[in-house]
Amino acid sequence: LMAGLLDIVPPQARANFLAAPGFETQLAQLLNAGALANGWLITGGEGAGKATLAYRLARALLWRQRPLDAETLDVPESAPEFALVASGGHPDLFVAARRFDDKKERYATEITVETIRELNQFLSYTASMGGWRVAIIDSAEDLNRNSANALLKVLEEPPARAALFVLSSAPGRLPATVRSRCRRIDLRPLPNETIAVFLESEGVVEGGDARKLASVAGGRPGFALALALGDGAAAIDAVGDFWAAAAKDGDVGIVASRLAAKEEEGAFALFRTLLNARLAAEAKSLAVRGHPKASAFVDLHERLNALFRRAEAVNLDRYQILLAAGRAFGAAIK
Incomplete structure (x- = not known):
């Protein structure tokens, strides 16, 4: 769960x-x-x-x-x-x-x-x-x-x-x-506005916060609720920081330290899902445009999925896993 x-x-x-x-x-x-x-x-x-x-x-x-x-x-x-x-x-x-x-x-x-x-x-x-x-x-x-x-x-x-x-x-x-x-x-993604209204009806967030969470939930009501009731804001920020750092030089140490903290377990789980969704969307966007990096992002998406699944299976250190993910990201976009 x-x-x-x-x-x-x-x-x-x-x-x-x-x-x-x-x-x-x-x-x-x-x-x-x-x-x-x-x-x-x-x-x-x-x-x-x-x-x-x-x-x-x-x-x-x-x-x-x-x-x-x-x-x-x-x-x-x-x-x-x-x-x-x-x-x-x-x-x-x-x-x-x-x-x-x-x-x-x-x-x-x-x-x-x-x-x-x-x-x-x-x-x-x-x-x-x-x-x-x-x-x-x-x-x-x-x-x-x-x-x-x-x-x-x-x-x-x-x-x-x-x-x-x-x-x-x-x-x-x-x-x-x-x-x-x-x-x-x-079950296909629902419109962002539908998700935002749903979040408000559940009484978890209102107005602009509901729309912000809906915009990154990928049309998934359960995931939107998880973001609203869990560490959604922290996870959203972490994905942005990870993406920027990995794209720059592959060094995601600051983000890794933050997410490796014991109290950030919830944020890490949400981070994984958000990162996975963003990678999939980027791969699809590049493929539609015929960009030469499209296949690299498809491979990266699969590689990080496998990395995170293996980490969960054997309870590996989150800090080391995130460093490895950052290196893989940096190598893929060079």
């Missing part, structure tokens, strides 16, 4: 969902027609609302009193199914995610094959409450090769009245066999 999201209503307990007009109506019609069975791949950037949508779909499927002609996925907060999903206690919902390791006092780096086998066993049972069985894989990027292969077997032969929602921020990195077994729901 991204630092800064801790004070936000978690996806499983959030009643509202921000989406483009007409988006949810189409999903409600599929549900009404009984066409939500089998595997679904829900894609979008970090904080786009993938988990919120998955839990929203799960609640709608599991709500036994849902009208057959409902036009939305809304489930009353007073419904037993809403409380059961929010608490993680619904017997017909299985969530495959990285498990917390009590001994190491941190989350595992992967979703293990054992977890997917538990999912397969769960789907073999009759629904406890007489309806659907729903599984959420959060997220596909955390699957290792064995667990991905085990998931593929589930997707190839899904049982009746079972729905699997696979969440992914980078669907292009998933095995083609997994992608081909799933229907797809893409």
